[in-house]
Amino acid sequence: MQPTVNMTPPLRQKAAVVGENGTAVLAEVNVPKVGPGQILVKVIAAAQNPSDWRTAKGVQATGAVLGLDYAGVVEEIGPDVPVGLRYVGERVCGFVKGGVGPTGAFSEYLVGSAQLGVIPIPVGWPFEDAAQIGVAALTAIQALWEAHKDLPTPLAPTTTPLPILVYGGSSAVGFYTVQFAKLSGLRVLVTASPRNFELLKEYGADELFDYKDPQVSQKIKAATGGKLKHAVDMISEAGSGNIIAEAFGEEGGHIGQILIYPSPQENVTVKFTLAYDLLGEDFETPRPFKATPEYREHSEKVVKLLAEILALGKVKPMPKLILPKGLASVQDGFDYMTSGKVSAQKITYRITDTPGVSA
Numbered sequence: 001m002q003p004t005v006n007m008t009p010p011l012r013q014k015a016a017v018v019g020e021n022g023t024a025v026l027a028e029v030n031v032p033k034v035g036p037g038q039i040l041v042k043v044i045a046a047a048q049n050p051s052d053w054r055t056a057k058g059v060q061a062t063g064a065v066l067g068l069d070y071a072g073v074v075e076e077i078g079p080d081v082p083v084g085l086r087y088v089g090e091r092v093c094g095f096v097k098g099g100v101g102p103t104g105a106f107s108e109y110l111v112g113s114a115q116l117g118v119i120p121i122p123v124g125w126p127f128e129d130a131a132q133i134g135v136a137a138l139t140a141i142q143a144l145w146e147a148h149k150d151l152p153t154p155l156a157p158t159t160t161p162l163p164i165l166v167y168g169g170s171s172a173v174g175f176y177t178v179q180f181a182k183l184s185g186l187r188v189l190v191t192a193s194p195r196n197f198e199l200l201k202e203y204g205a206d207e208l209f210d211y212k213d214p215q216v217s218q219k220i221k222a223a224t225g226g227k228l229k230h231a232v233d234m235i236s237e238a239g240s241g242n243i244i245a246e247a248f249g250e251e252g253g254h255i256g257q258i259l260i261y262p263s264p265q266e267n268v269t270v271k272f273t274l275a276y277d278l279l280g281e282d283f284e285t286p287r288p289f290k291a292t293p294e295y296r297e298h299s300e301k302v303v304k305l306l307a308e309i310l311a312l313g314k315v316k317p318m319p320k321l322i323l324p325k326g327l328a329s330v331q332d333g334f335d336y337m338t339s340g341k342v343s344a345q346k347i348t349y350r351i352t353d354t355p356g357v358s359a
């Protein structure tokens with residue numbers, strides 16, 4: 001059943017907000033007002049990222065609405081949105097910078113850019129699956145094609161299967177990176193826990209390696225004959241950079257990283273990318289960023305590329321774990337994630353599962 005779109009949004013709503021000590025609590029807050037270049041979205045489902053709890057704990061903006069990833073329906077279009085870009089009733093998904101201010105994805109209504117960090121929901125994807133696309137898929141695009149300048153895309157795949165290492169393939173960003181790399185014609189080597197090997201093969205992994213194996217680098221190096229030069233590090237901590245560097249051949253290689261660490265070796269270069277940069281706004285945390293017109297233009301291209309890749313109809317959602325009480329379950333989701341239990345699954349919330357929220 002299609003969710004209903006109210007022509008007049010309510011003034012108040014339920015949302016998961018930052019509570020004491022960076023916890024997540026259910027609260028009643030104002031529905032945000034749509035501004036220039038923005039849309040108001042009725043959120044149907046939201047998905048959790050490590051950034052949600054990290055921002056809650058790190059910034060501690062008490063009362064700020066949490067949540068980055070969403071899927072929902074456009075309810076209102078603000079001023080200065082190019083005609084024809086969005087329409088009321090459109091099914092959209094994407095992400096916003098939650099946890100720092102009056103709007104976020106863990107709410108009944110959010111405001112976000114009408115153009116950046118948002119795409120139409122791909123055909124056939126339910127809201128619960130579409131909610132996971134925003135951060136993970138856009139970060140995958142950045143790590144593959146912003147951090148690396150010489151890799152093919154699914155729109156023009158190579159017939160020469162150049163090897164690429166996706167370190168942390170069973171993470172959310174990893175699932176999308178593996179799929180995008182495979183659709184680009186690459187030979188996709190992936191690290192994960194062995195319990196996720198078979199699953200990752202279904203998503204396009206060619207060869208799998210256990211990252212806890214002390215010989216993992218040597219095994220990857222042997223499998224690629226010392227010719228590996230491209231890697232994307234979807235974990236970017238716990239020594240991942242060293243494992244990757246040791247898997248490269250004599251000439252070294254280049255790593256697209258999603259948390260910052262210094263180059264682990266002289267002949268290894270690293271490039272950090274951050275999904276927030278794509279939103280076209282200046283910000284200070286997790287590191288200062290100035291949204292230049294050039295980067296904004298790049299962000300528009302990234303969003304277009306994502307929509308085009310998904311429109312090929314060949315990408316599938318990763319498994320999800322829907323927590324039972326909607327926005328009232330966010331703290332449980334934080335606890336589950338911070339205790340290291342997330343493995344090849346996307347924590348997802350249906351907004352109407354929240355006590356006191358009606359369909």
Ligand SMILES: NC(=O)c1ccc[n+]([C@@H]2O[C@H](COP(=O)([O-])OP(=O)(O)OC[C@H]3O[C@@H](n4cnc5c(N)ncnc54)[C@H](OP(=O)(O)O)[C@@H]3O)[C@@H](O)[C@H]2O)c1
Pocket residue numbers: 049050051135136139167168169170171172173174191192193194196211234235237238240257258259273274275276342343344345
């Ligand atoms: N730069 C950005 O814009 C950006 C965007 C999104 C995320 N991130 C960061 O990227 C990281 C991943 O985010 P996510 O949402 O994709 O994570 P996630 O889905 O929560 O990651 C869970 C997965 O990580 C794997 N894992 C944990 N430790 C590992 C290790 N040492 N080596 C290899 N795999 C390991 C686990 O694999 P197994 O279960 O198979 O062991 C598990 O499946 C987080 O640190 C996040 O903050 C950055």
